[in-house]
Amino acid sequence: MVVPGTLEVNSSADIELGDNKSNRGDALGNTVDMDKVRSWVDRAERVVVLTGAGISTESGIPDFRGPQGVWTKNPSAEKLSDIHHYMTDPEVRKESWKARLGHPAWNAKPNAGHLALAALERRGKLHALITQNIDELHQMAGNSPDKVFEVHGTMRKVVCMACGMTAPMQKALDRVQAGEEDPPCRDCGGILKSATISFGQALVPELIERAMRAAAEADLFFAVGTSLRVYPIAGAVELANAADARIVILNAEPTPFDEIAHAVFRGPIGATLPQLLRP
Ligand code: NAD
Numbered sequence: 001m002v003v004p005g006t007l008e009v010n011s012s013a014d015i016e017l018g019d020n021k022s023n024r025g026d027a028l029g030n031t032v033d034m035d036k037v038r039s040w041v042d043r044a045e046r047v048v049v050l051t052g053a054g055i056s057t058e059s060g061i062p063d064f065r066g067p068q069g070v071w072t073k074n075p076s077a078e079k080l081s082d083i084h085h086y087m088t089d090p091e092v093r094k095e096s097w098k099a100r101l102g103h104p105a106w107n108a109k110p111n112a113g114h115l116a117l118a119a120l121e122r123r124g125k126l127h128a129l130i131t132q133n134i135d136e137l138h139q140m141a142g143n144s145p146d147k148v149f150e151v152h153g154t155m156r157k158v159v160c161m162a163c164g165m166t167a168p169m170q171k172a173l174d175r176v177q178a179g180e181e182d183p184p185c186r187d188c189g190g191i192l193k194s195a196t197i198s199f200g201q202a203l204v205p206e207l208i209e210r211a212m213r214a215a216a217e218a219d220l221f222f223a224v225g226t227s228l229r230v231y232p233i234a235g236a237v238e239l240a241n242a243a244d245a246r247i248v249i250l251n252a253e254p255t256p257f258d259e260i261a262h263a264v265f266r267g268p269i270g271a272t273l274p275q276l277l278r279p
Contacts, residue, residue, distance in 0.1 A: 037263055037276045040220055040246050041120075046127035048218035049117060050236050054225020054251060056135055058270040059108040065227050066252065083200040086193060087161065093182045093191070100169070100194060101176050105155060110141035113224070116274040118142035123279060128214035132226060132233060134196045149211040151203060151233055153196040162190025169194060208232060218245040225269050228255040248276070 041047065053063030064071045064081075071078050079085045080099060085092045110118075118141040120126045129148045131138055134155040138148050158172045159165070165187050172192055175183040185192055197203055212235065215221065221240035228234045228251075237257045241247055247261040250269050258264045265272050 034275050037248060038278060040248075040262075041125065041277060042279075044125060044220035044246075046218050047120060047125045047220045047222065048128045048130065048215050048236075048240060048245070049120075049126065049222045049224060050215070050226060050233065051117075051129065051131045051133060051138070051224045052226025052228075053133060054227075055113045055269050055273075056105075056108065056111075056133055056137055057225070058111040058113065058268065059135075059137060060104045061108050061135055061137075062104070063225070065229070078199075081198050083198040086198060087191060090182055096193075097172075097176045097182060100155070101173055103155070105135045105137075108135065108137060110137045111270045113269040113273045114138055114141035114143075116277045120277050121147055127218060128211065130211045130215065130233070130236060132230070134194070149207060149214070151197070151207060151211055153194075155194045155196055157195040158192045159195040160185035160188060160190045161193055163188040166195060203232070212236060212239055215239045216243050218243065220248070221245045222248045222250065222273075223255070223257065223261075224250045224273060226251065226255070227253065228257050250276075 053061070053069075054066060057063055057066065057068070063069045064078075066072065079092060080096050086096060114137050117126070117129060117138065121129075121143050126143070126147055129138055129143055131148060131150055132152050134150070134152050136150075136154055136156050139145055156169050157166050158169050163185060165185055172183050183192055184190065212232070215236035216239040218240045221237065223237055226234075228237060228249075234257070237247060237260075241257075241260055246263075247257065248263045248265070249255055249258060249261045250265045250267075250272055252266055252268070265276075
């Protein structure tokens, strides 16, 4: 059983950074106190963090696949995230604009988890912060934009699917509020969409490449609030592991990478991450 705030860890927990690989045991279920992980952070030079929707749930933004997730509660909502449905069905677009208008992200503030990652950057430890999130709460918490790799884009901008024009989301939301159910691009009349990567849309190859390169340079890697089921991003864990980085996973539910991780924490991220990253 995993007690919130404690962890499962493999038996390599006691060895030094750098020679972890050959000592990895399979004795998951050992516990180690948070001091051990803090000592890894103290000695690490290039910490890479991968975040998912789970880091923002305590800011009031639901995830997709967790027990309270948007898709878990309403599987048909997945349609709104599919580019094919979005481009071909005006009703899906109208629903999407309504969902954007009422999105909890507009009132959300960074929580203790986000703030802990900003503090990690101030300590000079953060090599890269790869996020699947589209809410920009990492930047609002104080992480510098050049450290944050937004591999799924941002919901705070719109993009025209025809001419590529980008603009602040708020301008489009103002038009929706004023009665336009599916506001077209003012430049060319094309379909507007949030500047996020929907299912069926290609990721930005250069960005993914840079994120993956950063993961391969990590000496300590945290995966935080992500189910690690979506590739190629989940592959960042594999790359860090292949580079002999220590792997720490914070997620309420099991992930496919728990067995290769040096430590797995199940407790709430907002309480756990600040304790692990405290100097
Ligand atoms: P996911 O929904 O697949 O998984 C989130 C995981 O976080 C779940 O396993 C859940 O158990 C865990 N979790 C939730 N709250 C937690 C907490 N407080 N403490 C510990 N664990 C917690 O998320 P994903 O893997 O990031 O994939 C969903 C995709 O949808 C993302 O790639 C992203 O593009 C998009 N999305 C983004 C946001 C956002 O920007 N905040 C929100 C929802 C979805």
